[in-house]
Amino acid sequence: MDKKIATIQDVAAEAGVSTATVSRTLSKPSVVAEATREAVLAAVERTGYRINATASNLRRQRTGSVIALVPNLANPFFSQILAGINSVLHPVGYGLLVADTQAGPNLDDRLSGYLQSGMADGLILFDGTLPVEPLTTPGRPPVILACEWMDDDLPSVRTENARGASLAVTHLLEMGHRHIGHITGPKGNVLSQTRLSGYVETLSLHQHEQRDDWIFDGDFSMDSGAAAAQKWLQLKDRPTALFCASDEMAIGFMGAVQHQGIRVPEDVSLVGFDNIEVVGHLSPALTTIRQRRTQIGEQAARLLLDMIEAGTLTGVSEIIEVELICRDSVARIPT
Amino acid sequence: MDKKIATIQDVAAEAGVSTATVSRTLSKPSVVAEATREAVLAAVERTGYRINATASNLRRQRTGSVIALVPNLANPFFSQILAGINSVLHPVGYGLLVADTQAGPNLDDRLSGYLQSGMADGLILFDGTLPVEPLTTPGRPPVILACEWMDDDLPSVRTENARGASLAVTHLLEMGHRHIGHITGPKGNVLSQTRLSGYVETLSLHQHEQRDDWIFDGDFSMDSGAAAAQKWLQLKDRPTALFCASDEMAIGFMGAVQHQGIRVPEDVSLVGFDNIEVVGHLSPALTTIRQRRTQIGEQAARLLLDMIEAGTLTGVSEIIEVELICRDSVARIPT
DNA sequence: GGTGCTCCTGTAAACGATTACAGCCAACCT
DNA sequence: AGGTTGGCTGTAATCGTTTACAGGAGCACC
Numbered sequence: 001m002d003k004k005i006a007t008i009q010d011v012a013a014e015a016g017v018s019t020a021t022v023s024r025t026l027s028k029p030s031v032v033a034e035a036t037r038e039a040v041l042a043a044v045e046r047t048g049y050r051i052n053a054t055a056s057n058l059r060r061q062r063t064g065s066v067i068a069l070v071p072n073l074a075n076p077f078f079s080q081i082l083a084g085i086n087s088v089l090h091p092v093g094y095g096l097l098v099a100d101t102q103a104g105p106n107l108d109d110r111l112s113g114y115l116q117s118g119m120a121d122g123l124i125l126f127d128g129t130l131p132v133e134p135l136t137t138p139g140r141p142p143v144i145l146a147c148e149w150m151d152d153d154l155p156s157v158r159t160e161n162a163r164g165a166s167l168a169v170t171h172l173l174e175m176g177h178r179h180i181g182h183i184t185g186p187k188g189n190v191l192s193q194t195r196l197s198g199y200v201e202t203l204s205l206h207q208h209e210q211r212d213d214w215i216f217d218g219d220f221s222m223d224s225g226a227a228a229a230q231k232w233l234q235l236k237d238r239p240t241a242l243f244c245a246s247d248e249m250a251i252g253f254m255g256a257v258q259h260q261g262i263r264v265p266e267d268v269s270l271v272g273f274d275n276i277e278v279v280g281h282l283s284p285a286l287t288t289i290r291q292r293r294t295q296i297g298e299q300a301a302r303l304l305l306d307m308i309e310a311g312t313l314t315g316v317s318e319i320i321e322v323e324l325i326c327r328d329s330v331a332r333i334p335t
Numbered sequence: 336m337d338k339k340i341a342t343i344q345d346v347a348a349e350a351g352v353s354t355a356t357v358s359r360t361l362s363k364p365s366v367v368a369e370a371t372r373e374a375v376l377a378a379v380e381r382t383g384y385r386i387n388a389t390a391s392n393l394r395r396q397r398t399g400s401v402i403a404l405v406p407n408l409a410n411p412f413f414s415q416i417l418a419g420i421n422s423v424l425h426p427v428g429y430g431l432l433v434a435d436t437q438a439g440p441n442l443d444d445r446l447s448g449y450l451q452s453g454m455a456d457g458l459i460l461f462d463g464t465l466p467v468e469p470l471t472t473p474g475r476p477p478v479i480l481a482c483e484w485m486d487d488d489l490p491s492v493r494t495e496n497a498r499g500a501s502l503a504v505t506h507l508l509e510m511g512h513r514h515i516g517h518i519t520g521p522k523g524n525v526l527s528q529t530r531l532s533g534y535v536e537t538l539s540l541h542q543h544e545q546r547d548d549w550i551f552d553g554d555f556s557m558d559s560g561a562a563a564a565q566k567w568l569q570l571k572d573r574p575t576a577l578f579c580a581s582d583e584m585a586i587g588f589m590g591a592v593q594h595q596g597i598r599v600p601e602d603v604s605l606v607g608f609d610n611i612e613v614v615g616h617l618s619p620a621l622t623t624i625r626q627r628r629t630q631i632g633e634q635a636a637r638l639l640l641d642m643i644e645a646g647t648l649t650g651v652s653e654i655i656e657v658e659l660i661c662r663d664s665v666a667r668i669p670t
Numbered sequence: 671g672g673t674g675c676t677c678c679t680g681t682a683a684a685c686g687a688t689t690a691c692a693g694c695c696a697a698c699c700t
Numbered sequence: 701a702g703g704t705t706g707g708c709t710g711t712a713a714t715c716g717t718t719t720a721c722a723g724g725a726g727c728a729c730c
Contacts (some may be wrong), residue, residue: 005453006718007716008716008717008718009716013339016399016453017680018678018680018681018694019678019680019717020474020680020681020716020718020719021679021680022676022714023717023718024678024679024718024719026719031677032677032678032679033677033678033679036679037364038679050452050453051716051717052393052445052453052715052716053452053453053454053717054389054392054398054453054715054716054717055399055685055715055716055717056716056717056718057389057391057685057688057717058387058389058390058393058685058686058715058716058717058718059684059685059716059717059718059719060685060718061390061685063389065430065432072418073414073415073417073418074414074418074629076411076414076415076720078414079408079409079410079411079413079414080408080409080411082408082409082433082615083408083409083435086408086433086434086690087435088405090434090435095400095432095434096432096433096434097400097430098417098421098431098433099421099425099430099431100418100425101424116340116383116385117388118340118385118387118388118389119388119430125387128438131706137383139339139340175659181447181489183456190708191677191701222612222613222615222616223417226616229616236412240631248613251613251616251617252616254616254618255616255617255618256616259618261603277557278557278613280557280584280588280590281557281560281561281587281589281590282590282617283355283585283590283593283594284588285590285594301586310632311404320644342685342686342687343686343687343688346686346688352709352710353709353711354686354687354688354710355688355689355709355710355711355712356708356710357687357689358687358688358689359689359709362688364709365710366708367709368709370710371704371709379714386686386687387685387687388684388687389686389687389688390685390688390715391686391687392687393685393686393687393688393714393715393716393717394686394687394688394689394714394715394717395687395688395715396715426697457717475692480709540728595691624706
């Protein structure tokens, strides 16, 4: 029978009221009389009416959705954050659009494309290396940075990266290690830089030896961890412990050295960063710095919603605590 | 200056043409005269005009987005699939909305909510256990199932699950194993069932011993793999090899038994399923069945787009090939 | 009885695009 | 010259809501 989807007109006719009343019943029930409200709701029920989001959004000059702009969607690191974002957005009627900054040709255009497209009421940016220039476009929606951040005063949600690095290195020192290396994240990334300087500063603070060839270039990926392992193996004077800027690199490193018969933690100790789920199931289970990813997502979504509702482009930032998770990848060295 | 975002009216005024011409220039450039086109494009440039997607969608009776309904967004298994979906959707101007079937209270309502919301032109469903009843709603958009599937004739994209199981078990048999166990996925899941029966049938085919206590209940998670390991350890008569219905369970199992000093593959051989990235970096690297996840996403998106453009609710299905990836987690047993 | 409230509801104008339809003009043909 | 054609453009209706504004009903108070 009802081939077509009912519109607000149909409901109005069915209930014998005007469309305005139907609309009000649905959005601000308190202003319509009890009897009318019931009649309308009954009509809604009978017609199977569902509000047309597109029309509603057009009229209300909003889109009802938020874009999460992720550097690489295939990276599982983000999925849990997305879950956190969605858990906040969905209950209040916002949809989550995801987009990949790697897809497509020109990076600059893409960011401004998303900003100006009017496809979303707000943007969650996970990539701190994007050009800032498009962010100055006049009618742009509010933006919040998650995980990474820029030097500008854009609001952001991030974790205590420097403190995480410090926790990791301090732990290694406390376990008696004196030769501590580091595998970095990609160059030019704020996370890499912050964790690296956290590592450097902690060692300086305790006046411990630092050597350039104990710092290995990585890019957060497992493969880069494995590559670092090759470098480490070739070293004459190897550090006895490594702080890895990501769990994935720690996994890659560990797999590669174990393949060569090197034992972890007896021959080399490792501390990771992130506490992704798998590292607890490795053998040895990886000692690491925990980042609460769900919480990052939730906070970012919440702060962004605040900005959207307040209609402002500026907002507060938030720092999420990190925590050292001790497992079995660090050996105690007698001093 | 330009505080407000330019509308098509502004462009029309600026270019000295009607809004219709502007619209045509942007959607079907071939029908407008060269000179006009240039004038319009220049005006677009000057005003910084971006088409308002909401208004366009309302008029065209579409939404320009597709919903991916994932059982658990935090599960990294899906992120690569989402990337595949997006890589197809984005170039043709569709957005990807992601939603979690676990969020919120009533499952039944949620699916029908998404179906009727009119928020999307199509739906990609990753959960084969959802109730089918809402799928009979009249004005619903096209739906495609990915990975999992239902007994109905909904179009789907899936991998060769039975063949994957068969490849895994056959490989173990060829390596000389005669006592082969299995860790299953969650009960009631088609993937679990199909992989389990693939396992059973392959063993039957070769007339090999099967024992109920060699089949361990799992749910695809690492924890459930670790739990299976405990059961396996308590067994008097242990299978020498296990086919795990997911890589994650294989990881959990391997971690747990290695923790007890059991060696893989010398003491127990393992084959996983999925080929998630991390398993290549484990030690030993896991032998597994590869599912091309990006391809699953791409195909699902492509088939769904076909249905959307054709305006039909029925479509073709696609089966993606699997492949055995031999690594180091299976020992050869002298026979 | 008139005035002023309060409560509720209806009218109608937006929101910003797309597109069927019609009209205009120039060129071409007979 | 008149008719036809084809290429291009403009007019205006339309998509389905929301909401400012106005209006009517009922009531109380002076």
